[in-house]
Amino acid sequence: MTEPLIDVRNMEISFAHGFVKAVRGVSFQLGREKLGIVGESGSGKSTVGRAIMRLLPPTAKVTADRMTFKGADILAASEKQMMDIRGKQIGLILQDPKYSLNPVMRVGEQIAETYRLHYPKAGRKAAEKKVLEMLEAVKIRDPQRVFRLYPHEVSGGMGQRIMIAMMLIAEPEVLIADEPTSALDVTVRLDVLALLDELIARRNLGLIFISHDLNLIRKFCDRVLIMYAGRVVEVLKASELDNAQHPYTQGLLASLPSIENPPARLPTLTRDPSWLTQPTIGVPS
Amino acid sequence: MIDVENLTVRFGPRTPLVVKGISFTIERGKSFGLVGESGCGKSTVLRAISGLNRNYGGRISLDGKPLEPERSKAFFRDVQMVFQDPYGSLHPRKTVRSQLIEPLRNQHLPIKENAVSDVLKAVGLDPGLGYRFPHQLSGGQRQRVAIARALILDPPVLLLDEPTSALDVSVQAEILNLLADLQKERGLTYLLVSHDMAVIAHLCSRVAIMNGGEIVEETGIEQIRSGHVQHPYSQRLLSASRAYGKQEMRPVEVMNSA
Numbered sequence: 001m002t003e004p005l006i007d008v009r010n011m012e013i014s015f016a017h018g019f020v021k022a023v024r025g026v027s028f029q030l031g032r033e034k035l036g037i038v039g040e041s042g043s044g045k046s047t048v049g050r051a052i053m054r055l056l057p058p059t060a061k062v063t064a065d066r067m068t069f070k071g072a073d074i075l076a077a078s079e080k081q082m083m084d085i086r087g088k089q090i091g092l093i094l095q096d097p098k099y100s101l102n103p104v105m106r107v108g109e110q111i112a113e114t115y116r117l118h119y120p121k122a123g124r125k126a127a128e129k130k131v132l133e134m135l136e137a138v139k140i141r142d143p144q145r146v147f148r149l150y151p152h153e154v155s156g157g158m159g160q161r162i163m164i165a166m167m168l169i170a171e172p173e174v175l176i177a178d179e180p181t182s183a184l185d186v187t188v189r190l191d192v193l194a195l196l197d198e199l200i201a202r203r204n205l206g207l208i209f210i211s212h213d214l215n216l217i218r219k220f221c222d223r224v225l226i227m228y229a230g231r232v233v234e235v236l237k238a239s240e241l242d243n244a245q246h247p248y249t250q251g252l253l254a255s256l257p258s259i260e261n262p263p264a265r266l267p268t269l270t271r272d273p274s275w276l277t278q279p280t281i282g283v284p285s
Numbered sequence: 286m287i288d289v290e291n292l293t294v295r296f297g298p299r300t301p302l303v304v305k306g307i308s309f310t311i312e313r314g315k316s317f318g319l320v321g322e323s324g325c326g327k328s329t330v331l332r333a334i335s336g337l338n339r340n341y342g343g344r345i346s347l348d349g350k351p352l353e354p355e356r357s358k359a360f361f362r363d364v365q366m367v368f369q370d371p372y373g374s375l376h377p378r379k380t381v382r383s384q385l386i387e388p389l390r391n392q393h394l395p396i397k398e399n400a401v402s403d404v405l406k407a408v409g410l411d412p413g414l415g416y417r418f419p420h421q422l423s424g425g426q427r428q429r430v431a432i433a434r435a436l437i438l439d440p441p442v443l444l445l446d447e448p449t450s451a452l453d454v455s456v457q458a459e460i461l462n463l464l465a466d467l468q469k470e471r472g473l474t475y476l477l478v479s480h481d482m483a484v485i486a487h488l489c490s491r492v493a494i495m496n497g498g499e500i501v502e503e504t505g506i507e508q509i510r511s512g513h514v515q516h517p518y519s520q521r522l523l524s525a526s527r528a529y530g531k532q533e534m535r536p537v538e539v540m541n542s543a
Contacts, residue, residue, distance in 0.1 A: 040453040041424070156323070185322035185480060187525040212453060255458035257487040259527060260510050265465070266458035266487070 004029035005174050005206040006052060006090075009066040013047055013230075015059055022047045022060075024230040030174065034200065034207045036221035036238060038214055038252070044230040045210045049176045052208075053092055054082050069174070088118045091167035095179040097159025101151040108135075108147030111166045118170040134165040139195055157188035161195065168199060174206045182211070193220055214241070214252055226252075228275055235282035245281045247272065286313040286348060286442060286474045287334065293342040294329050304329050305498040306343065311491075313441075316468065316475040318489035320482055320522070326498040327478045328446055334476070335366045335444050347442070362392060365435035369447040371427035375419040381405075381430050382415035388438050400437065408433045409463060425456035429463065436467070445477045449484060461487055482526035486510060494519045 006029065013023035023044040028035070037045045051062050054074060067075045069085060077085065086092075094100040102110055111134060112127040122130070128147075135143035138161040151159060160180060167175060180196070181189040197220065200207050211217055217224055218241045226234040226249045234246040244250050251269040287310070294304040304326045311317040319327045333341040336356035345352050347363060365388075368374040376384050385401045402412035408429040419427055428448065435443055448464070449457040465488060467473060479485050485492055486509055493503040494516070502516040512527075514520055 040455060186482075187322065187521060190525055190528060214454070252455060255455045257458070257461065257481075257483040259483050259486045259523075262483075262487045265462050268459045268462065269455045 003071065004031050005070060006030040006208075007066055007068045008048075008052070008064060011048065011051065011062070011064040011067060013044070013051055013056070013063075014061045018061065022230055023051070026225075026227075026230075026232050028225055028232070028235070030206045030208060032204055032206050033223060034209060034221040036209045036211065036217035036224040037227060038211060038217050038224060039227035040212060040252075042229075043227040045212075045227050046178050048227075049092070049178050049208060049210050052176060053086055053090060055086075055092070087114060087167070087172065088170045089172050090174045090176060091170070091172040093160075093163050093167050093175060093177040093180045096183040097154075097156060097163050098151070098183070100163060101159060103151050106148055106150060107154065107162050108132075108149075111135075111162065111169055114166050115169045130169060131165075134169045135162075137168070137199065138162070138165045140165075155188075156184050157192055160184060160192050164192075164196060164199070168203070171203070172205070174208070175200070176208045176210070178210045179212070180209075181216070182213070189216075215256065217241075231276070232280050233275055233278070235280060246275075248275055286315075287311040287317075287476065288346040288349075289330075289334065289343070290345075291343040292330065292333060292345065294326070294333055294338065294340070303498050304333070304341075307493075307495075307498075307500045308343075309493055309500065309503060311474055311476060313474055314468075314472045315491065316477060316489040318485035318492040319476065319478045319495060320480065320485050320492060321495035322480060322522070325495045327495050330495075331366070331444050331446050331476065331478050335364060336360060337366075358392065361388075361440075362438050363440050364442045364444060365438060365440045366444040366446065367428075367431050367435050367448050370451050371424055371431050372419075372451070374431055375427055377419055380416055380418055381422070385415070385430070385434055385437055388434060392438060394438075404433045404437045405430075407436060407467070409459075423456075424452050425459055428452060428456075428460055432460075432463065432467075439471075441472070442474045442476070445475055447479050448477070450479065450481065457484070464488060482509070482523060494522060496522075 009027045011023055011026045014021045026048055037048065039045045050056050052074065056062065062075065064075060069089060101107065108131050111131045115127045115130055116122055131147060132143045135146055140146050140158060140161055154162065181192050184192060209217065209221055218238050221238045224236055224238050224241065225232045226246065228248050234244060234249050236244060241253065244253065254267040255269060257266060290308045291306045292304055293302050293306050295302045307330065319330060321327045332338040334345055339354040341354065352360065382401050385404060386396050389396050389400065401415050405412045405415060410426060410429050422430065449460050452460060468475060477485060477488055486506060490506050492506060492509055493500045496518045502514060502519045504514060508514060509523065512523060514523055
């Protein structure tokens with residue numbers, strides 16, 4: 001593998017003066033691939049995503065042996081340098097477009113704001129043209145009209161497309177998507193995912209896809225990290241999820257209800273304290 | 286057990302109908318699923334049946350007896366509801382115990398000494414949790430408390446509004462098992478509303494698929510499992526639910542601007 005886009009070694013994150021350890025010894029590398037991070041709520045998956053963007057509150061203490069973006073140290077970067085990385089180099093797509101967009105600003109202007117922040121030389125007209133192109137790229141019909149809408153006037157699926165457009169307009173090399181489709185209906189979800197897939201392939205981006213939905217990750221990602229209680233318990237190819245070794249991964253997969261042949265009882269997880277200390281299964285490449 | 290005839294709901298005069306005249310029947314001791322995407326009116330139907338929304342048209346009958354829009358006190362002894370979000374549906378400043386006896390107090394029923402511990406045991410919780418506040422419980426435990434609160438009046442019917450959608454899959458499995466067990470033990474009748482076809486398929490024997498305020502298709506669970514649904518919307522919803530984690534993803538369609 002050539003130099004990874006993101007390289008994280010032994011990341012530890014604690015809150016409340018070290019009393020709460022949210023992330024413990026997480027290591028991974030991201031190339032130009034789709035990396036999934038799966039886990040239950042509270043497993044620390046979103047915290048990892050936010051730590052890479054340095055978006056955690058000041059009360060969080062983040063340490064790592066190495067945490068780099070294209071060789072540049074993220075941990076040591078100044079806030080000014082981070083402003084350049086955030087958005088321009090690494091984009092973050094959040095879960096719920098309803099709460100993540102500014103409710104009192106037209107969506108087109110919000111997208112243009114991102115563009116002009118990162119390309120200050122661009123004029124208003126140029127930015128608007130770029131936004132319209134971007135709205136078209138995320139398959140919004142009639143971008144002229146959507147440009148002038150407010151967030152409450154668009155549907156959930158369209159809102160998420162707008163978020164994706166906003167994140168891609170500055171042309172980052174890495175996207176971190178934190179549960180980008182959890183707030184959407186199944187039929188819309190597939191459209192948004194297919195769109196994301198296409199844009200990532202075309203622009204050759206690296207993607208970190210954070211989700212609690214194993215089926216979705218299995219389908220969408222190349223590689224998966226399984227997180228449990230702040231640790232990566234298993235790393236494997238998404239296509240090999242069915243052959244997962246770790247009892248936690250197996251348990252998560254088994255507890256999914258199925259449409260075709262539901263078991264009389266769903267198997268539930270019995271949590272084993274040794275999961276907290278065992279080394280990661282699978283090569284953390 | 287529950288008969289719904291030509292139910293209509295609108296919010297405010299001269300606005301379009303949100304629920305456009307739907308009818309279905311639920312047999313005693315069976316689970317009926319109402320599935321559809323957000324905004325299709327499935328929760329609105331539930332709120333009309335539960336009496337939370339009195340402004341509806343059409344007829345709703347329970348056990349053969351038609352109901353007044355203004356529900357009687359006895360009605361709530363027969364029909365209880367479990368809400369979607371266990372974080373929002375429990376009172377944050379009351380102990381589990383005091384919120385569990387509240388339905389008994391409202392109904393002027395005698396509060397037996399071990400009523401609370403019995404119902405906590407029935408939902409698989411330690412009776413000692415009765416003295417805790419909701420914030421001291423996990424999401425799964427809270428949802429069990431919400432189910433316990435619905436069960437304490439021993440109602441024959443439970444209305445379940447997305448009871449697992451705020452929970453992790455591993456916890457969802459526990460709650461679904463619990464609901465299945467309770468139904469077997471007590472012969473409960475369930476009306477389950479969900480957007481998740483797999484959850485519905487796990488628990489229900491009959492399913493109505495809603496779209497745009499109408500039931501487009503009502504069918505048995507076998508047809509859902511084998512994929513034999515008739516209406517184009519049902520087919521689309523089912524194939525989207527299945528496409529998950531299996532076949533190739535659908536090609537992107539240009540979205541209709543909503």
